Amino acid sequence: MVKLGAVRSLHHQVIQELGRLIVSGELAAGQSLPREEVLAERMSVSRTALREAMKVLSAKGLIESRQKTGTRVREESHWNQLDADVLAWRCASMPTESFVDKLVEMREIIEPAAAATAARRRSTEQLAALEAAYQAMAAAEDLDAWTVADLAFHECMLQATNNELLTSLFSVIETALGTYFVLSARNSANFKNALPQHLKVYEAIRRRQPEVARQAMVKMVSDSRSNIRKAVRA
Amino acid sequence: MVKLGAVRSLHHQVIQELGRLIVSGELAAGQSLPREEVLAERMSVSRTALREAMKVLSAKGLIESRQKTGTRVREESHWNQLDADVLAWRCASMPTESFVDKLVEMREIIEPAAAATAARRRSTEQLAALEAAYQAMAAAEDLDAWTVADLAFHECMLQATNNELLTSLFSVIETALGTYFVLSARNSANFKNALPQHLKVYEAIRRRQPEVARQAMVKMVSDSRSNIRKAVRA
DNA sequence: CGCCGTTTATTTGTATGACAAATAAGCCAT
């Protein structure tokens, strides 16, 4: 997932570097950055590349530039917390339980509601896609295959809500949690434990039973929560 | 809310202009933009300013640039749907009922859950802030005062969840809905209708009763939904 | 004729230098 060798471009590197520094707190809120010319030289890039990066960080709410005053790190409350990069930087810098709890909390709120909505709105095609994903999970022989199918299942379910905001939100949360999922899965010997629960969710969505789908999903998420917590602690 | 006269900067204008064009569909997905030099001249800005804008749009997932190939508009599924700008552009370009419904749906999912979480986690200070907001609503003499206090109430409640992801998500939804709220409020003669429901939510959070808070909020949101729908149709 | 490596042409990426615009801070006169 994480492209290690692939250095996409200079300004991309700068975005990553500065973003990480800010989100991790090494550059505290309110603190002002060196002026562009100096910062550019210090990072060994041209002012052009630096500025392109700063515009992006600015769009993410991390910094704020004004003429004469310079560029300052903004308060945490102004950050685009739901931006994929910002989330990734947080995951990298605070692998504490508390942040994982917040991610899981989001999941607990979103997924059951999404399951219920999907049960109400899914089209025939969407149901077929969901079934295909389930079958792939059932047929999975190794952990990697199962993980791929699992993600596909959740993706299909979200698309079946026909609300792209919901889809987008969850994909963000999922990505962030992915960091820890890898860990949790590596440890679990029998990875197909959750299969029956996925079946329950699928069946409820097929039969258009929102409340049944919601309850099944509540259970599934709460189970996986304890797994993730165990993995993070370890 | 919307700064009409304030033209922040050139690249900011470019971001807005191109962003709007893409989200509205006037620049279709897959379509490739003119090359930078041409596009810059066509928009009467330097290539530098244009590029700074394009990097931001790229970060929002709207476009994708590659050497030799040029810059293309990305599929809708790659957009950062939860980005404040993207949402704003959507609100501006598709004032259809269906999008409002999606926003309201998000609200129906988030707010009750947030109320319940706040009832569990709120600190004494956060409760005090919530009460202050409620008192301001009760004391409001005109619509503007009430609107400000109303927003403050919801803001306080979300902060009381102590989950900044939740806070951030809702503030985005709220901003987007704000466009329509204005309309709905203008028409309602007795704007203080919702006051008793806010009291119920506040009381439940004070007494640390998650389920009561959730139910009260469910009711409040569903009431406001019908108001908004009426307003949008009008 | 068709395949495959090479060259070329085009487009984005990066660097540099110059100037415009805004504005905080210092200065000066009152």
Add this chain to the structure above:
DNA sequence: ATGGCTTATTTGTCATACAAATAAACGGCG
């Protein structure tokens, strides 16, 4: 001490040149 004026500093914008990547054209070879 205060209010307006000047100045110095920093970001904002522009123009130009070159580097790097790579799709497309080319050309040699089986």
